[in-house]
Amino acid sequence: MAKLYVNEKNKQGHINPEIYGHFAEHLGRCIYEGIYVGEDSPIPNKNGMRTDVVEALKEMRIPLLRWPGGCFADEYHWMDGIGPKENRKKMINTHWGGVVEDNSFGTHEFFELCEQLGCKTYVNGNVGSGTVREMSEWVEYITFDGVSPMADLRKANGHEKPWKIDYFGVGNENWGCGGNMTPEYYANLYRRYQTYVRHYDNSAPIKKVCGGANVADYFWTEGVLKTCYAAPQPPMAHGFMDGLSLHYYVHPEGWEIKGSATDFDEKVWYKTLWKALYMEELINRHGAIMDQYDPEKEVGMIVDEWGCWFTVEPGTNPGFLYQQNTMRDALVAGLSLNIFNKHCDRVKMACIAQMVNVLQSVILTEGEKMILTPTYHVFHQYRHHQDADLVESCITGNSTLDAGEKEYQVPKLQESVSIDKDGIVTITLNNLSTTDSEEVEVAFTELNPSDVSASIVNQEMHAYNTFEEPENVTEEAFTAYEITEKGLKFTIPACSVVAFRVK
Incomplete structure (x- = not known):
């Protein structure tokens, strides 16, 4: 026994609701078909958002949604996704499947979705191929309640009042798909770009997330913090950032092979769970580096991409990353969420990848049909941990x-x-x-x-x-x-x- x-009686930390966050990238059928079907779709929707998906996510008590990427974020130019849909630019999604992205889901649609879900917003900006001005003007467009070119443009596009950005990611995976940068180079860019992510509403300041490491790249964590914590100026006493990200995916058979989502034996079962438990070592070791610079733990560890990444389902577009979801995924979700809970003194947010139809989804859709995955049911079980001690x-x-x-x-x-x-x-x-x-x-x-x-x-x-x-x-x-x-x-x-x- x-x-x-x-x-x-011994409270050891507060579990931020954001630990139970989710991630929706312009990838495969996550946004289009999975979440957004358009106002004219025969599938029941409200302002283009699937009613069944929204209701299921609300029942699961989704606290936060990250968008638009992922790798897609560092090729996303936000002005392509505003204004009349018939006038929006079409582009090729070079990262994910080489399909046409028509930008019919953009800034207005994202905030509409979050309003329907009642969740916090996490917007990821473009450092890899974007400019400081572009990022600055996006924040102005979204959050400024006054007279300015971007606020006027937002109003002309049909939204009088500004929205609230809860978290803003300055770049994504800039060690790889976001520009193949060195940690020192990215950190200096981060210092520059975040300067222009303005707090137009001081009563609701934006929390800024710095791009952190891939898995066990402790060299990246050290290099970024060393540069960002070099004589920070008040009031940015904690290194110009509120959070530092970490990405880790479970590949039971390694990055190249990955392995089937449904066809595995007992050895692979335990290997998968062992790799999921490795998350704790990553949190401890990256956390130890963060402690050297931030012993008071004012900067949150933001695990904004995590989950199982298997070989895609046979017959599907390899670039769409569509996979099934078994009891193995349920246990990975349970283990990971328990780990985040137990490290809530440092881990302040986590986003499973991804919300619908991509990787370890909580929901799968096929036309008008929708199913809840085993991972969904675990998130529903764990919802009461949100905002608890x-x-x-x-x-x-x-x-x-x-x-x-x-x-x-x-x-x-x-x-x-x-x-x-x-x-x-x-x-x-x-x-x-x-x-x-x-x-x-x-x-x-x-x-x-x-x-x-x-x-x-x-x-x-x-x-x-x-x-x-x-x-x-x-x-x-x-x-x-x-x-x-x-x-x-x-x-x-x-x-x-x-x-x-x-x-």
Whole structure:
């Protein structure tokens, strides 16, 4: 039997809702067909946004959306995506599939979507092929409530009042698709470009995100921080930035091969989960570098691209990155979100890649049909962690698992625990075993549980939803638990994610 000890009196940090953020790039069928179908579509929509997708995301409590990229951001010129749609420029999406981008989804459409979702906005600017003026004028167009050329242009295009930018990313992956820059060169550009991301409304300042490392490129993190923290001027006492990004994708068979989303064995299962758990080492090591410059943790680590990246589904455009989503993805999501929760002192935002029809999506669409993936159901289970306080927890009697390859050992159980403003404790617990259940006893420090509810996402490891069987994997009520004087007792099934709400 494993024991989960919860000290609900020891709060260890605040879990920003933005940790549960999402990412929508102009890539494949994420924006077009997945989110935006146009006002004249027979698919039910509001101002062009799919009603079914919007409602599902609201139910999942999406807190933040990042747009327009990704690699696409550093080739995106925002003026191409405003004004009458028939006059907008068409271009080739050179990064993703070589298809025509007609710019019918642009700035106005993005903010319309976020308003419908009720979520915060994260706009990614163009450093790789854009100018300081272009970025400055975009911020002015979006946020300035006064008389100026860009504010007047916004009004002429039908939106009298400005919108709010919550986060602004100054470039994306500038070590690679965003310009193949050195860390020092990018950092100096960052210092320059961010200067012109103006706070036109001082009551709602924009939080600026600096482009951080790819996976374990600690040299990049060190180089960027060294340059950006060289004698910062007040009031930018924390190095001209509010956040530093980190990108990490799980490729079970490596970057070149990646591996199938649905056809894998037990060895690949554990290898995938081991690689997902590597996120914790990345946070610790990049965080240690950040601590040298920012010991008070005023700069957030922004993991704004994470998730599984497999070989595309057979017969689909390789540049569209469309993949299925199994219980393996559900466990990767559960593990990753628990890690972010437990490092909420440094991790202030994370965006799974991507929201619809691309990589580890929470939603898949096909024409008028829509299905929720196993990953969606895990995000729905975890939604109560948003804006709660992380509390101390640990598991004893936890065994390790592998499939004959000791290099890829993983713990059987993994958890995180929080308490919200109403005093309700949320426990999210993963069983990584493909075959074996585990008896669990939960012990609280003082809490005597009186009101308990729980849900579970559980199926065999290859299970996924299709448009013919949309509820093969779903979130269901979990009632097989016993309330004890100071906790709970239950058996967590193999290959499952369980969430408890305890009062």
